[in-house]
Amino acid sequence: MSTLRVSNDEQALTPRRAYSSRPLSTTQVVRWIISCVIILALVLFILGPLVILFLWAFADAWFYPALLPHTWTFSWWQQILLNGDIGHSILLSFIFAPVVTLVSAAICLPAAYAFARFKFPGQRAFMVSLFATNAFPKMGLYIVMAGLLYTFGLMDTFWGVVLVQLLNTVVVMTWIPSAAFAAVPRELEDAARDAGAGLWTTFWRVTLPLARSGIMVALILSFLASLDEAQGTFLVGSPDYITMPTQMYTLVTSYPQQAAAVFSIVLSIPSFVLLLLVRKYILGGTLAAGFRLR
Amino acid sequence: MRKSNVIAMLVALIPIVFIAIFVGIPILMAIAFSLGYTGGPNTTVALLDQNLQVTQSGPIFSVYSHLISDLSFQKDFWSTIWVTALSVVLVLLIGWGLALYMRFTRGWLVNIVSSLYIVPLFIPVVIASYALVTFWNTNGFMSALIENVLHLHFAGIGYTSFGVVVGQVWTNIPFAVLMLASGLQAVPDPLIEAARDTGASQLTILRRIIVPLNTLPTMIVGTFTGIGVLGSFTVPDLMGPTAPTMLGVSMSRYYQSFNEPQLSTAVAVIVFLLAAGLGALYVWANIRSNRKAGATQ
Numbered sequence: 260m261s262t263l264r265v266s267n268d269e270q271a272l273t274p275r276r277a278y279s280s281r282p283l284s285t286t287q288v289v290r291w292i293i294s295c296v297i298i299l300a301l302v303l304f305i306l307g308p309l310v311i312l313f314l315w316a317f318a319d320a321w322f323y324p325a326l327l328p329h330t331w332t333f334s335w336w337q338q339i340l341l342n343g344d345i346g347h348s349i350l351l352s353f354i355f356a357p358v359v360t361l362v363s364a365a366i367c368l369p370a371a372y373a374f375a376r377f378k379f380p381g382q383r384a385f386m387v388s389l390f391a392t393n394a395f396p397k398m399g400l401y402i403v404m405a406g407l408l409y410t411f412g413l414m415d416t417f418w419g420v421v422l423v424q425l426l427n428t429v430v431v432m433t434w435i436p437s438a439a440f441a442a443v444p445r446e447l448e449d450a451a452r453d454a455g456a457g458l459w460t461t462f463w464r465v466t467l468p469l470a471r472s473g474i475m476v477a478l479i480l481s482f483l484a485s486l487d488e489a490q491g492t493f494l495v496g497s498p499d500y501i502t503m504p505t506q507m508y509t510l511v512t513s514y515p516q517q518a519a520a521v522f523s524i525v526l527s528i529p530s531f532v533l534l535l536l537v538r539k540y541i542l543g544g545t546l547a548a549g550f551r552l553r
Numbered sequence: 554m555r556k557s558n559v560i561a562m563l564v565a566l567i568p569i570v571f572i573a574i575f576v577g578i579p580i581l582m583a584i585a586f587s588l589g590y591t592g593g594p595n596t597t598v599a600l601l602d603q604n605l606q607v608t609q610s611g612p613i614f615s616v617y618s619h620l621i622s623d624l625s626f627q628k629d630f631w632s633t634i635w636v637t638a639l640s641v642v643l644v645l646l647i648g649w650g651l652a653l654y655m656r657f658t659r660g661w662l663v664n665i666v667s668s669l670y671i672v673p674l675f676i677p678v679v680i681a682s683y684a685l686v687t688f689w690n691t692n693g694f695m696s697a698l699i700e701n702v703l704h705l706h707f708a709g710i711g712y713t714s715f716g717v718v719v720g721q722v723w724t725n726i727p728f729a730v731l732m733l734a735s736g737l738q739a740v741p742d743p744l745i746e747a748a749r750d751t752g753a754s755q756l757t758i759l760r761r762i763i764v765p766l767n768t769l770p771t772m773i774v775g776t777f778t779g780i781g782v783l784g785s786f787t788v789p790d791l792m793g794p795t796a797p798t799m800l801g802v803s804m805s806r807y808y809q810s811f812n813e814p815q816l817s818t819a820v821a822v823i824v825f826l827l828a829a830g831l832g833a834l835y836v837w838a839n840i841r842s843n844r845k846a847g848a849t850q
Contacts, residue, residue, distance in 0.1 A: 294654070294658075294662060295662070298662055298665060298666060298669075301651075301666065301669060301670075302665075302669065304723070305669055305670070305672055305673065305723070305726075306669070306672065307688055307694065307695075308681075308684035308685045308687065308688035308689075308694075308723075309672070309676065309684055311684070311687060311688050311693075311694045312680075312683070312684040312687060312688075315687065323692040323696065323697055323700075324692075324696070324697040324700040324701055325697065326694070326697055326698065326701060366567050366568050366571055367567075367568045369564045369567065370564055370565045370566075370567050370568045370569075372564075373561035373562070373564040373565040374565050376561070377557065377558050377561030377562070377565075378558060379558050379559075379561060379562035379565070380562075382565075385565060385566070385569050387836055388569060388572065388573075389568065389569065389572055390832055390835075391572065391576050391577065391580065392572060392576050393777075393780055393781075393828075393832075394780055394784075394825060394828040394829050394831075394832045395576065395580050395583075395784075395821065395825045395828070396783070396784035396786075396800075396801055396804065396821045396824045396825060396828070397784060397786065398784075398786055398801060398804045398805050398808070398817070398821060399583055399804055399817065399818050399820070399821020399822070399824070399825070400576060400579050400580070400583070400821070402583070402598060402804075402808050402814050402817055402818055402821070403579040403580075403582045403583040403586060403594075403595070403598060403818060404575065404579045405597070405598060406582065406594050406595055406596070406597045406598045407575070407578070407579060407582075407594055409597045410594060410597070422575065425571075425575075426572075426575060426576060429568050429571065429572060432568075433568055483677075486677070487677040487678060487679070489679055489787065490786055490787075490805075504677060504679050507679045507680070507683075508679070511679075511683055511791065516687065519683060523680040523683060523684065526677055526679075526680055527675070527676055527677065527680055530675050530676065530677055531675045531676075534674060534675045535675075538671065541671070541674070541731065542667065542671065542731075544731075544735040544738070546728075546731055547731050547732045547734075547735035547736075547770075548735070550732065550773055550777070551769065551773070551839065
């Protein structure tokens with residue numbers, strides 16, 4: 260536990276002065292070096308693979324044990340971006356993701372509010388039962404679901420794919436907003452009601468804005484769950500509905516490394532941008548709150 | 554029950570009913586199918602099977618006995634167990650380390666750590682697995698780095714079960730650290746200072762105050778990571794060895810490559826039983842912690 264250090268309030272308020280006014284002791288220097296080494300290892304472990312993949316997207320020739328490509332090229336970008344199939348799969352992904360997110364919100368958000376604000380028998384059991392989607396392995400689920408989808412005539416259809424992708428969003432779309440609604444102080448709602456606001460106005464002007472961060476996080480996580488889903492989409496949607504991640508499997512197995520690297524960057528951009536938008540809420544504990552049962 | 558509560562219950566039931574129809578019923582169908590009930594909604598899937606076991610009356614266990622006596626299934630099973638166990642342990646260790654570091658240290662290094670650990674959440678799993686296997690492969694960047702800096706030969710861990718563990722740790726770190734960090738944030742500073750004033754060492758504070766107050770987040774991280782790893786497909790498929798593989802991959806092979814959906818669903822049921830055990834642990838930990846919180850109020 261070399262990194263565990265409990266600082267008092269004074270140090271917390273004025274860290275810079277506290278450090279510079281005293282000469283550093285040997286143990287402090289050792290600690291600092293140890294934490295630097297650990298952080299460097301962490302940087303290598305987490306960012307290393309991503310940086311290397313990024314470099315591959317511009318590599319022409321790159322042989323072991325060189326640490327950088329020998330020659331560089333942009334030609335893989337042309338090959339990927341001008342490929343009709345791939346363009347189609349990008350478009351398709353961006354049609355599915357908003358549809359899945361909206362349907363999921365319509366099904367789950369009212370329920371999330373009900374779970375947070377009302378008391379009814381079997382409440383916790385219902386909340387936990389949503390968990391079944393996480394506990395049963397997806398592959399097994401999709402295989403027998405295929406039987407159901409054939410019966411309903413949903414195989415290889417738009418709504419069949421939406422359905423499969425929805426399954427991955429229900430838990431986050433219910434649990435996280437429910438925790439956010441529950442965290443809105445009841446006194447604020449009561450005060451609004453006392454001041455003459457109706458039920459609807461109270462919800463719209465008080466509850467919803469206060470629960471906004473939780474709802475935003477849930478919406479974006481659902482959007483990304485849809486954007487990243489490959490297995491179910493492949494089983495239900497092929498051959499007509501090939502989305503980006505499904506396409507990625509083909510690229511990984513049957514194209515040169517550079518093609519997959521370029522496509523990886525294209526596929527990561529939406530995730531990256533969207534998660535940056537809600538980063539501060541996620542770091543602030545909104546996601547964590549959703550996974551504690553009440 | 555008041556009228557508004559009845560309405561609330563009905564609204565709350567919408568996602569529940571959705572899950573019941575599209576997950577609950579398929580789970581029951583899968584269990585029935587693996588026990589030899591091949592009629593009804595399972596008829597279509599049964600048509601694909603090369604080696605269908607059909608019951609005459611009552612459930613039959615021949616699918617399971619076939620699996621259990623199959624050497625390749627046994628290897629896959631134990632590989633799945635140890636990959637899951639090792640991944641959970643490593644995720645908890647790294648998660649606790651990073652969460653403690655961020656809770657009790659200040660300065661620019663902490664800012665780096667807190668923007669770093671969240672990165673894997675931003676990357677789709679398919680891409681993460683691909684990036685990781687490229688990085689850790691024989692002749693990958695890690696081998697090259699070790700060759701250049703230390704002049705040692707490193708064969709890489711791509712396409713090995715340990716590579717799968719590395720992939721699982723990479724993808725599960727953000728959730729673990731988020732949960733544990735938010736748990737540690739809830740430990741009040743005055744409590745820790747009071748303990749220090751009475752002469753408690755850092756180790757004692759950790760063991761007697763911080764750890765006991767964070768059993769729930771730890772349990773949540775452990776069970777969720779375990780469940781995720783048990784049923785995972787993408788990471789072991791892209792990073793793992795051909796054999797033994799994790800059960801998520803073998804169930805897809807039984808279905809897509811060997812045309813034996815019945816074996817595939819039986820594997821799924823086995824994984825489900827393991828995951829349900831972890832799920833029960835998760836619910837129990839939550840209930841116990843709620844009861845404790847209720848008792849102190």
